[in-house]
Amino acid sequence: MTLLNRALGAFYGLALGDALGMPTQSLSRADIKARFGAINDLQDAGPDQPIAANMPAGSITDDTEQAILVGQLLIEGQGRIEPSVLAQRLIEWEAEMQAKGSQDLLGPSTKRAIEMILAGHSPAEAGRYGTTNGAAMRITPVGIAADIADPERFIQSVVQACQVTHNTTLGISSAAAVAAVVSAGINGMDLGEALNLGQQVAQQAESHGHWVAGGRMASRISWARTISIDSDKALLADLLYDVIGTSVASQESVVVSFALAQQVAIGEMRGFEALCMAASLGGDTDTIAAILGAMLGACLGMDIWPAEMIDKVKAVNGLALEPLVQGLLALR
Numbered sequence: 001m002t003l004l005n006r007a008l009g010a011f012y013g014l015a016l017g018d019a020l021g022m023p024t025q026s027l028s029r030a031d032i033k034a035r036f037g038a039i040n041d042l043q044d045a046g047p048d049q050p051i052a053a054n055m056p057a058g059s060i061t062d063d064t065e066q067a068i069l070v071g072q073l074l075i076e077g078q079g080r081i082e083p084s085v086l087a088q089r090l091i092e093w094e095a096e097m098q099a100k101g102s103q104d105l106l107g108p109s110t111k112r113a114i115e116m117i118l119a120g121h122s123p124a125e126a127g128r129y130g131t132t133n134g135a136a137m138r139i140t141p142v143g144i145a146a147d148i149a150d151p152e153r154f155i156q157s158v159v160q161a162c163q164v165t166h167n168t169t170l171g172i173s174s175a176a177a178v179a180a181v182v183s184a185g186i187n188g189m190d191l192g193e194a195l196n197l198g199q200q201v202a203q204q205a206e207s208h209g210h211w212v213a214g215g216r217m218a219s220r221i222s223w224a225r226t227i228s229i230d231s232d233k234a235l236l237a238d239l240l241y242d243v244i245g246t247s248v249a250s251q252e253s254v255v256v257s258f259a260l261a262q263q264v265a266i267g268e269m270r271g272f273e274a275l276c277m278a279a280s281l282g283g284d285t286d287t288i289a290a291i292l293g294a295m296l297g298a299c300l301g302m303d304i305w306p307a308e309m310i311d312k313v314k315a316v317n318g319l320a321l322e323p324l325v326q327g328l329l330a331l332r
Helices: 003-024 029-036 062-076 083-099 108-118 123-129 140-145 151-162 169-186 191-205 217-224 233-244 250-265 271-280 285-300 307-317 322-331
Strands: none
Touching: 003 029, 003 062, 003 140, 003 169, 003 271, 003 285, 003 307, 003 322, 029 271, 062 083, 062 140, 062 285, 062 322, 083 108, 083 123, 108 123, 140 151, 140 169, 140 285, 140 322, 151 169, 151 191, 169 191, 169 217, 169 250, 169 285, 191 217, 191 250, 191 285, 217 250, 233 250, 233 271, 250 271, 250 285, 271 285
């Protein structure tokens, strides 16, 4: 597989996971079972979806849209993201979403940070309360553009992308973990080793940002990767939903993505099967599946994803990520 194949696998994996989780986001696991059974294909949202009502099957959400935004900023800034520009672009993005009548708006950490910037606070100060998964969900382009072979420089690239909204130990370390797996996968590292590296980088990145209380990302990822289920998929889903949790908290949703990726790494699940489980879990399903899709696609390549589903996601959203991904690889 070429670097381009892996990088496209990462970005389209993010979009596919996002679209699979779109109709189930913010629903309980019981509600998802009642409405859909289990997700194994792209589904319409339906009229009573709390965030994405009536969105057609294959539609992406803020996860992919904000990742594209970050990718465009990286290319415009020749590898550097200016925090104030990111803040302004996020404000403009939300205004566009509101004009469309969408309920898919900025997450809690990003919203608070933007309000602080508008009130005159510096970008570095604005992100001091950002602990949720917003930075991790849009970090994939940093993993494509920056090479983990230089860890210190790599972490600085992650910090730049996180600082304005998630300038905390949890926000930065969770994003760094995801970006490291993506970057390692693009370099040709196998999935298990890439997850090891993501765990290590999460620990290194904890020295950045404002300290906040909460389970440490590296420790929780390490623990979640030890879950043994003896091929009992229902038990795995129970553990992820009941014990780790699937909320927007980075130490829940990002950790669940790593736990599912580990099941693929050890051969307990296939990649697309894991993505469908992520979309069926309940809670922040679109973000969990998007992060998982990015990590799996980077390590296993574009061919892991069903071509007809990728084509549908492209068609429904007018999505053509190839030029963006090529631009990000040129920065690498």
